[in-house]
Amino acid sequence: MFELLWQGLVGLMALKYLAPLALGTLIGVVGGALPGVTITMTIIIVLPFTFGLDPLQGLAAMTGVYVGGSAGGLVTATLLGIPGTPSSVATTFDGFPMARKGEPGRAMWLGVWASFCGGMLGGLFLIFATGPLATFALEFGPWEFFSLFILALSMVAGLVGDSLLKGLLSGALGLVVTVLGNDPILGAPRLTLGIEFLEGGIPFLPVLIGVFAFAQIMGDVERMGRARRAAQAVDRTLSLAVSHAKVLMEILRRPFLLLWTSFIGVVIGVLPAIGGSAANMMAYDQAKKLSRHPERFGTGTPEGIVASESANNANVGGSLVTIMAFGIPGDAVTAVMLGALTIHGIQSGPLFISQHPKIAYGIFAAYLLAHPIMVLVIALGARWMLRIVTVPKAALFPVVLVLCTVGAYALGNAMSTVYVLLIFGLGGYGMVKAGIPLAPFILGVILGDQIETNLVRAVMTDADPWLFVTRPISGMLLAASVASVALALWQHRRVRRRAPADAGEGADF
């Protein structure tokens, strides 16, 4: 096996493969960094160009996009506080506060190196544990998925903000958004008020862009007038240059955190249909719960960045496990990769690795190589990324807002998505003002359809509701959600007792 992997690595070093891999990674980083452009969209853009290439060249390019995109989101997340992709939502929680405190380089490079480490750990899982992990994933029926999503929501509800109640409320609001429109099973219209546009449901991306970009920028605009001092703090001497050894040490000093959050990323990746958007938030929650200083989360603590970014790149490794072991796409990105395989006439499935070892190990190798390339791409591009921070906010914000609006328009080539952006932008701003955290809301929107679909599937398969509790994995997950809420309650109380008069600035995204 190592021989095959080694051959794969050596083979990939040829310019023929290295060029598409590097180019794919670059495109992935750029696409990931642009808010409103997801990894799925980027990979679909790249797909037609791979038809003319040989299969491994095409897959190398797409693996590059996947890895690059999973890391690229952190650039805008840390420097602007706007997640470039749904996979980097939790990176904004601590990345942006740290950047605002005058350490944008540290914030960004913590993210980059955490992505690197998480990705490499994910690679280890991919190489050594493909078999057992994939078998485990198959045990997940609708009951288990339902309970897992409930766990994800309850974890994240307790995660940010000063009140568990507000967190739960926020998650529930997110779920309500997904109820709008035709139901996912039979297409019966719900709460559409006869408005035709609502029948299709609320598209997710304008909601994400609206809630984060708009609400984030409005908050900053308010602060702009108020605090002259802060503006001066971001002076011209600022640079993204950091001591890489120091940043790496900061990550490696917390081996357990890194291992655990990467593991969460891998597991979420292995389970079909969840993906990086949930992985980063679940990992962040775990980091906070396990930390000795949970109160520092949200203020720019390195652990938060490390957790989120290591998890979303490890998640890529996990998704590749499912595709390698069963030929089943774990998310939209791997679905496109599989589609590319069939176009080249390669049957995916459990025999894939033994029938096409060259391609299988080529993908492993591409995954491993894409990570150092990703670091290189960001290092070379840092000069331009720095501009994001040094450009006067008064010039930057209108540009970002225009880009977001154009992005929303381009999603459906219709004004309706722009209105969605506007409504959710205002709504998100209102939620921030009311001290309601945004992350549970977004996760609710992400998971709502999945929760409903799996609940319906479970009941259609067997009408017995006790199965949710009596099926062992499902029961354990539900117990964990209860424990998670209880732990959050206890933690909130402890924090409140310790710092009774610490009224935060309300920057709890």
Add this chain to the structure above:
Amino acid sequence: MRKLAAALVVSLLPAVSFAAYPDRPIKLIVPWSAGGDTDVIYRVFAPLMQKELGGTIVVTNVGGASGTKGAKEAKDSPADGYTIFAIHDSIHSTYHTGVADVSYADFEPLCLVSSTPSIVTASPKTPWADMKALLADAKARPEQITVGATLGSTSHFFPAMVARAAGVKFKYVSYEGTAARMNALLGGHIDLAESNLTQKGKADAGQLKFLAVASNQRNPEIPSVPTLKELGIDVEYAVNRGLVAPKGTPPAVLAKLRAACGVAAKDPSIAEAFKKQGTLVRYLDEIAYGRFFKTNDDETVEVARELGMLKR
């Protein structure tokens, strides 16, 4: 400056009506997610068509609600030839079972492209060695054997027709899309589902069981799998895919699209590419395709009525 703006407006306005079609990208709506069977078919078919048309075709995935979300979007798009739709047999069943308001009559046929014979596929965790064992079990346990399906679509109708012909009853669970169904089959969360030759790799590895194929003759790729007809179940079924444009698209534009579709479908490389995906090329021009739609629709009404699923 104002002159420039005026010139721009003037130059843009008539362009819409006079420029040679196509002068901008054509959107091909695939009503299923990326990586699915339909998507993969058109990702190889579209480049050949665009070579013939001399314009770009952009495959756009609009999945959801048993493929009707994309159908609605296609129906509501301007009939200017810049939106075409990858239609699929499910359009008949989703209309008549009341899932959606879109029917084949909302579109102008361009051409039929492909036909994919369905295969009765079982989970490896089921005890049945062959179709006979399945039917015996189904008779003993009515409405207990679970079938994963996109409700109201072809994957629901096909097993329902088999059940009707064999005199048994199944229980249906919503799993939209082939990938989701195969996943659930592998894990044993459902017992049966419709699939096709794209899943041969998994069947060879013992991760799925092909019980019977719904074509007229055995398929040379899977010679050991019997046809339903051999087993005395009179069901022949395939998923047919073609291209249509919204009603009211100008005739000149339709003619161009139809010609391009015909050339692409007859390209020898297409047969080769489709074969790798377990699909046969089945070309019908717009007239034959129009008739095909009508027959197919009438049959669907009949089956839906007999299954008690007919809403209109």
